[in-house]
Amino acid sequence: MIETLDGPFDLTLSLQAAASFYPGDEPGGRTLRAAIRSSAGPAAITIEQVNRTPPRLAVSAARAVEAAALRRVARRLVAADLDLRPFYRLTQKHPVLGPIAASLPGLKPLQPASLFEAAVIAITEQQLSMAAAYRIRSRIVRRFGEPVEDLLLFPTPQTIAEAPDQVLADCGLSRQKLRYLKTLALRIASHDLDLEAMRELADDEIRACLIENPGLGRWSVEHILLRGFARPSGLPSGDVSLQKVVGFYLGQGLPLSAAELERALCPLRPFHGLAAFYLSVAYRRRAQLDPRRA
DNA sequence: TACCAGGTAAAAA
DNA sequence: TTTTTACATGGT
Numbered sequence: 669m670i671e672t673l674d675g676p677f678d679l680t681l682s683l684q685a686a687a688s689f690y691p692g693d694e695p696g697g698r699t700l701r702a703a704i705r706s707s708a709g710p711a712a713i714t715i716e717q718v719n720r721t722p723p724r725l726a727v728s729a730a731r732a733v734e735a736a737a738l739r740r741v742a743r744r745l746v747a748a749d750l751d752l753r754p755f756y757r758l759t760q761k762h763p764v765l766g767p768i769a770a771s772l773p774g775l776k777p778l779q780p781a782s783l784f785e786a787a788v789i790a791i792t793e794q795q796l797s798m799a800a801a802y803r804i805r806s807r808i809v810r811r812f813g814e815p816v817e818d819l820l821l822f823p824t825p826q827t828i829a830e831a832p833d834q835v836l837a838d839c840g841l842s843r844q845k846l847r848y849l850k851t852l853a854l855r856i857a858s859h860d861l862d863l864e865a866m867r868e869l870a871d872d873e874i875r876a877c878l879i880e881n882p883g884l885g886r887w888s889v890e891h892i893l894l895r896g897f898a899r900p901s902g903l904p905s906g907d908v909s910l911q912k913v914v915g916f917y918l919g920q921g922l923p924l925s926a927a928e929l930e931r932a933l934c935p936l937r938p939f940h941g942l943a944a945f946y947l948s949v950a951y952r953r954r955a956q957l958d959p960r961r962a
Numbered sequence: 963t964a965c966c967a968g969g970t971a972a973a974a975a
Numbered sequence: 976t977t978t979t980t981a982c983a984t985g986g987t
Binding site for chain 1: 967
């Protein structure tokens with residue numbers, strides 16, 4: 669099936685950007701493949717861009733997945749509801765974001781298939797380097813994920829809730845993070861918490877619900893907002909790497925405090941989180957182009 | 963080797 | 976109320 673999106677989108681660029689956050693893994697490529705759950709069971713979905721403007725995506729699954737469900741998942745993976753046009757209008761005259769946004773047309777933060785996965789990503793990435801967190805997640809997925817074609821389906825909250833502590837610890841989780849993950853998984857599995865239902869809520873309502881969970885602090889909530897809910901206001905201002913990047917582009921070159929970072933991006937509200945994402949990607953591409961400048 | 967890396971909650975002050 | 980500490984892995 670073909671799905672047309674509102675506003676600019678570049679799948680290849682977005683895949684590249686996603687891969688740039690995990691050095692040493694994932695080649696990027698032109699095709700987005702993901703394992704999803706459907707009413708017909710686990711399935712592998714393939715998304716390719718077949719037209720630039722307007723953006724058209726060819727979406728397919730080997731298994732017979734109901735068209736409406738396939739469309740819904742595909743739109744979620746590419747953050748289809750995040751329209752970049754108002755963001756580009758807003759940044760157009762900004763001395764720094766203007767040129768950067770113009771150099772990354774159609775870039776979006778690609779989303780995991782589920783909000784549970786987004787939450788697990790946030791928790792594993794707390795404090796650790798992205799590479800270390802990625803290895804830990806890979807071990808969890810290899811141990812508990814379901815194979816679908818050549819992919820692995822991310823484990824369900826139920827599976828994680830029932831997983832032996834020792835096995836999760838052997839994947840590299842600290843006892844503390846193990847507790848966060850278990851608590852979250854258990855709450856979801858027991859229908860005490862419904863992350864997916866929160867997609868209907870306003871940004872601040874999502875923040876309020878997420879922060880209730882042990883293990884999800886300010887940083888994680890903002891991270892999940894941008895990278896799981898595709899909300900452009902999600903800005904983890906306590907993030908050490910962001911403080912460095914935003915200081916580089918919008919400050920004196922030195923890392924900013926959380927308060928300074930928020931002040932620097934304030935004019936770009938309500939797209940301040942997306943703006944920070946663009947700066948991060950620009951910074952990484954710059955470093956990749958010329959490692960001496962990193 | 964030692965240190966830091968896209969934090970959080972609980973303890974201590 | 977604010978500051979300090981334990982936590983676990985991987986890259987430099």
